[in-house]
Amino acid sequence: MAVSRPAITIKTGSIQKKSGTSMPSKNQEKYYRLLKEAYPSREKVLTEIINLSAICELPKATEHFMSDVHGEYRGFDSVLRRASGGIKEKLRERFPSLSFWEVEQISAMISYPEETLSSQEAELSAEAFEDWGRQMLQHLLRATYMAGEKYSRSKLRKALPEQFSYILEELLTELESTGDRHDYFQAIVNKLQELDQLKPLLIALSDSIRRLSIDQLHIVGDIYDRGPYPDKIIDELIAFPSVDIQWGNHDIAWMAIMAGSKLAMVNVIRISARYGNLEVLENSYGVNLRPLMDYSSRYYRDAEKFAPRLPKDTAMSGQEKSLLNRLQQATAMLQFKLESQLIHRRPDFKMAGRDLLYFIDIEKGLVELNGRDYPLHDFQAPTIDWNRPNRLTAEEESLLDLLMENFLASVKLRKHVDFLLEKGGMYLKYNGNLLIHGCLPLEEDGSYKAFELEGKSYAGKSLLDFFDGQVRLSMQYPETTDDLATDLMWYLWTGESSSLFGKEAMTTFERYYIEDKATHHEKKNPYYQLRENRKIIEKILADFGLDPEKGHLINGHTPVHEKDGENPIKAEGKMIVIDGGFSKPYQAVTGRAGYTLLCNSWGLQLAVHNKPEGELDQTLGMITVKRLVDKVDRRQRVKDTTIGQQLLEEIKDLEYLYANYEKY
Incomplete structure (x- = not known):
């Protein structure tokens, strides 16, 4: 959950003792002086402590995981607009009095507002369309409450469209009012219709609900290749409020070009x-x-x-x-x-x-x-x-x-690659889970496979950290085309110890020029068999500093052949593979149109997407089925998350400053 707070560029860690018995270092003193400048009165420090402490007690907001979208913008956009069916599911849960078709229509409005408005305007008389619009506004206002319940009022306010922020705050406040206050509400709506602003408001409100429905978007690799519109996907990701990317092998190939390869x-x-x-x-x-x-x-x-x-x-x-x-x-x-x-x-x-x-x-x-x-x-x-x-x-x-x-x-390509570099990495530890596109190269016995280079050995976490550093180094010097860092970008594409490739060899030559199909086989690293073993996954999580009992390892990269009986949920629920066939060439073997993963305050759900018969209808979209992966015993709060831990550290610093304000 992203929170608005003053930017402090120097921070050396929290002061654990606030009684004054421990003297802060010079760097810490400098930090607290800067912190005091951000909060120019003791009262403002107190207000921020209360604000952050309250935020920490809010329910954890929803994370959304996608992988291997491979340029399939239409499927990517459809799934993202619906939050993997989460919006529709929440509407049915929170508003049981609504009919099936009312939920379908509200969901379609939130996901595709322009198309839904055009469809209704074409089907209804002018008077009926006005009545429909007024009713839809009330549905969307209630849906906004629903989507914003896990956020502070400040964040909810910032998510509202700026041009309508005052009007929407008034409408949200008076939605359930009666008597004179109800007349006040209706007067606002009447004037919006009179000035032909109800449709723009409905569109803007739908956009806000979608934004609030996903707090953090994780892309677990492979935006590029196969599909026709990877650029549109990245443009949409750039506009998304909070996103991270774990580089895939196809992404690295495109990034390597801008490194000079x-x-x-x-x-x-x-x-x-x-x-x-x-x-x-x-x-x-x-x-x-x-x-x-x-x-x-x-x-x-x-x-x-x-x-x-x-x-x-x-x-x-x-x-x-x-x-x-x-x-x-x-x-x-x-x-x-x-x-x-x-x-x-x-x-x-x-x-x-x-x-x-x-x-x-x-x-x-x-x-x-x-x-x-x-x-x-x-x-x-x-x-x-x-x-x-x-x-x-x-x-x-x-x-x-x-x-x-x-x-x-x-x-444009430079802008996109810079974005991948800024938001991306070889792996991510987030809210107790480990996100890796491909694999941790292993030996048959489950030990980490070592990559020897210039007299040094890298394996497990150190291997991924090494690759991450070399990717960033290569991007600094695009004018050099055969330096080690740039060559390692190619190794990540096809090398035996590459965590993004995960096979002994890439048989491009054989598939083109040799008829014997036995030579086309690409032998996978033992990781892909051993990841079915819960103990192996728990060891990996522990080696990355995560709780093996609570954490999960989330992969993309290898399409799950569910059509042939393969299960995307492995290692007794500790491993989830979410490459389910966004890429059309893979759908024949996966039998699906993609997997996505949702993580909310109650646990993890795998969303399985199936295309309806015929062309994809934007207002109906893919058919999504949810599978429970893991359910927590206690509802998670913001304080239980990665960002929450940062907030708790900030609260400690603010509490120390509050107790020692006059010293700085």
């Missing part, structure tokens, strides 16, 4: 071509791909394995499909060349077995893989010098330089 750049273009999503690069981010398209068309011919994977309803000409086919091939070969160069300069990465260009017998058309030869299928490599397979031609060097200049010049 040409290898990540061609990989991102290849994936965008594979799923027919070049528009996000060209139109949304303003990257000119024409020189690369010309290069691809000149050197490559269509190949079956490179046919783009498009949604069934995609209208695309044969010429456009051919372009995507050839673009994939060109970027794949550039990727293999650049990856080979990285493997040679980073022997510590232990990826020599993936340097497949050096295992090809081009005359026989074979590639050696794990000691066995496999025929190459439809393998085209028109620009490779087989005496030095990973060498780029002069044309390719120039082309990649030009593409990188284009990416780095994208103001």
Whole structure:
């Protein structure tokens, strides 16, 4: 729960003894002098102590977890607008006298106000629409009370639309009034209708209810790739009041471009071509791909394995499909060349077995893989010098330089990556839970798998902390393209000890060029079997400083094959995997349209989203079923949360200042 308070930039910790028997250090004295400036009277300190203490006793507000949205903006937006069905569920719980269809209509109004208003205005007479609008206003005012009951009056006030804040405060105060006060209420509503402001007010009020319904939004990785609108998702996240992000492997690939990685750049273009999503690069981010398209068309011919994977309803000409086919091939070969160069300069990465260009017998058309030869299928490599397979031609060097200049010049992409860097991390400890996109690499016996680099070893929490620091370091120097930090961004995409990848090897080459499907298999880290074991998860939670009895580990990354009987709730409820198929290509194996997780003052609920038959209706949306994951014995308060612990520390500091105000 976010609270408004004065900004103090220097803080050295709370003073535990307030009797004056312990002398604060010089830094602490400086902090208390700054704190006193923020509260220029003893009475103001007292007021803030009372305010924060009262906030700590409010019920914990709702957290909302989403993962692996993969550019599917429509599904993401639909689920977020409904708070994973939480708004509708709360309306039914709090207002049992409302009919099923009344709840449906109020819920639709809150989630899609403009569309609902247009629909009602088209269906009803002018007089009936006015009556409907007045009734809807009262429903929304009551829903605002409902959504705001876990917040202080100050925060509720700030959530109301600024242009209507005074009017709404009056309406909320007089909603249940009678007699003369009721006439006062009706006079406000009459004037709103007379001035044609009731519709804007209803829209603004609906927006506020949605904002109040989710206090903290967690995105557990993979905003990018596959779907067409990752940029729209990030724009919406930027506008969201309180959000955090745990980087996914696909997010890291896009971030790596802005760190100067040409290898990540061609990989991102290849994936965008594979799923027919070049528009996000060209139109949304303003990257000119024409020189690369010309290069691809000149050197490559269509190949079956490179046919783009498009949604069934995609209208695309044969010429456009051919372009995507050839673009994939060109970027794949550039990727293999650049990856080979990285493997040679980073022997510590232990990826020599993936340097497949050096295992090809081009005359026989074979590639050696794990000691066995496999025929190459439809393998085209028109620009490779087989005496030095990973060498780029002069044309390719120039082309990649030009593409990188284009990416780095994208103001919008820079803004989005900066946002991911500011709000993101490799993991997050929040309210007793651990959020990680992928995994903690493990050995078969459950011990942490070590990553050895330059004579140092990293495993478990230290591994994730190391990767987090290197990501931030790489972003500081985009002009360097082959430094260790930037190369580690690629390792996070495909390395055996990467917590974001979690497999022995990425078999992109095999899936394109080898017919034997046994070679396509990507063996997962033992973590993905061991995470079914409660003791393993509890050990991980404890190693991150969390209570293993109360905490949970929340993952994304690997789609849950619920269609085949897999359960997203694992390790006796200690582990929850919430990658349930937002990405359309995965829905055939998951059998779902996504999972999300809700955590409120009473516990955890998994929301399972299923698409209705036919097209997604915005006013009805996805069908959501809730599953209880964990229920607490005692309703959680703000003081039990991560932010609550910070508030309690601030209260201690304020209490010390209150007792010693004249000293500073």
